[in-house]
Amino acid sequence: MKHQKELYKEAMTVLKATSRTFFIPITFLEKELKTTVGTAYLCMRAIDEIEDDEKLPNTIKAELLHATSQLLLKPFDRNAYLKLLEPYRHQLPEVTLRLSDWLALCPEGIRNTVASSTSEMADGMAKWASKGWHIQTKEDLDEYTYYVAGLVGTMLSDIWLWGAGIKTDRELAIGYGRGLQAVNILRNQSEDKERGVQFIPDGWTRNDLFQYAEENLAKADQYNKSISKRSILMFCKIPLALAHKTLDTMRKGNNKMTRKEVEQTVEEITSE
Known part of the structure; x- marks a missing residue:
């Protein structure tokens, strides 16, 4: 060892x-x-x-x-x-x-x-590898995003409680993870399609996925309101701010933020 x-x-x-x-x-x-x-x-x-x-x-x-x-x-x-x-x-x-x-x-x-x-x-x-990641319904999307990202949120909530005595809402934590994952799905949609992977429910448009991301990021905003310790709050606010700004960037037709935009966002958050 x-x-x-x-x-x-x-x-x-x-x-x-x-x-x-x-x-x-x-x-x-x-x-x-x-x-x-x-x-x-x-x-x-x-x-x-x-x-x-x-x-x-x-x-x-x-x-x-x-x-x-x-x-x-x-x-x-x-x-x-x-x-x-x-x-x-x-x-x-x-x-x-x-x-x-x-x-x-x-x-x-x-x-x-x-x-x-x-x-x-x-x-x-x-389970989803066995299914070839073909998402057919919103319930499928909720389940998949829970496993790959919502669980990160609940695990972090457990860590905050253990390490800092901070209790957070687990459903909001799951929403936080789902929101970040939805942004990733939107950003990688073209690449996923090329390799034959489908993360968007049947009948959904790209706008539907934008709405799904925004609804879950709103839960992440609520999640952060329950955190009083600055170091943990900074940890939680930075990825969320980047996710919100990435959504704005994609709505304008670009796929991702520039390095300078990322640095500016981090500076804005940490100077609060």
């Missing part, structure tokens, strides 16, 4: 390389919460990379995700996990291969919660 300080440094390096957008708000958290949220994100990103892999057949994705889900429900067996991934080790990223490291770095008092949330996400992803 690596020394915790060395492992923490490596985790932050992988986190920054994996998601620069997420890395910005996490820097506002105090050390223990930064470690907790960072490792929790890496755990969920580890399984997300399996779902997103463009070379793995859906049947293999479903098998890997379901098996990983089961491993996360008990003391995590690193060797069993690496054996599971071995046939695909050459194509999976570091963040996925090192899931056991991220769990080990996560504070013991919240580790089981993070593992349980990640397990539920993995099993939900396995």
Whole structure:
């Protein structure tokens, strides 16, 4: 087992390389919460990379995700996990291969919660991989966005309660996650169509998805009103502000914000 300080440094390096957008708000958290949220994100990103892999057949994705889900429900067996991934080790990223490291770095008092949330996400992803991610109804969209993003919201709510004594509304937390995911779906709609993936319910227009995103981002706005601790509020407000502005950008015909616009948004939020 690596020394915790060395492992923490490596985790932050992988986190920054994996998601620069997420890395910005996490820097506002105090050390223990930064470690907790960072490792929790890496755990969920580890399984997300399996779902997103463009070379793995859906049947293999479903098998890997379901098996990983089961491993996360008990003391995590690193060797069993690496054996599971071995046939695909050459194509999976570091963040996925090192899931056991991220769990080990996560504070013991919240580790089981993070593992349980990640397990539920993995099993939900396995279900939708088996279906080929074909969303037919709003209920399908709600279910899929719950598994891939709403669970991030509820896990964070658990972390805020554990680490700072802050109680938040879980339904609003799910809405927060759904809103961010809906923005991602809108942004990636063309690419998803090219690879034969359908995240928009049958009969829906792009405007319907905009409305879905806005309704859920409104829940995220309400969620943030319940947070009094500035460091956590900054963490929550930055992704939400970027999501709102990305929606505005897409309505104007552009697909994403410029780096300068992102930096300006972060500066506006943090100077409040």
